[in-house]
Amino acid sequence: MTNIYVGNLSYRATEEQLREAFGQYGQVSQVSIIMDRETGRSRGFAFVEMPNSQEAQSAIENLNQQEVAGRRVTINEARPREERSGGNRGGYRGGSGGGASGGGRRD
Numbered sequence: 001m002t003n004i005y006v007g008n009l010s011y012r013a014t015e016e017q018l019r020e021a022f023g024q025y026g027q028v029s030q031v032s033i034i035m036d037r038e039t040g041r042s043r044g045f046a047f048v049e050m051p052n053s054q055e056a057q058s059a060i061e062n063l064n065q066q067e068v069a070g071r072r073v074t075i076n077e078a079r080p081r082e083e084r085s086g087g088n089r090g091g092y093r094g095g096s097g098g099g100a101s102g103g104g105r106r107d
Contacts, residue, residue, distance in 0.1 A: 002051075002056035004075060006073055007045045007073065007075070008044065008045075008071060008073050008074050009069065010069040011044060013033065013068065013070075013071070014069070015032075015033055017069045018031045021063060022063070025062060026054075027051055029049045030049040034046060060077060
């Protein structure tokens with residue numbers, strides 16, 4: 001199983017369009033367009049899984065820098081997701097909330 005990263009994807013691209021483009025080179029087992037949790041809109045990239053590594057390599061070589069769904073895409077083999085240490089997946093969560101400083105003595 002080869003997992004392929006598709007970057008610079010049109011926000012209007014559909015899974016069907018990706019399946020059709022990659023299907024020219026072999027069997028496609030899964031297409032996942034990554035969506036923004038808050039807006040529900042595409043984040044501009046996707047992953048395509050192909051069970052045959054030779055077919056996947058052919059798709060990567062032939063589709064990289066080609067137009068898919070109206071935009072020139074960047075395609076390469078997906079790298080494994082890196083483990084994040086610390087378990088904190090969020091951004092800045094705030095602080096103590098208040099108290100502007102100033103007006104006091106400066107000795």
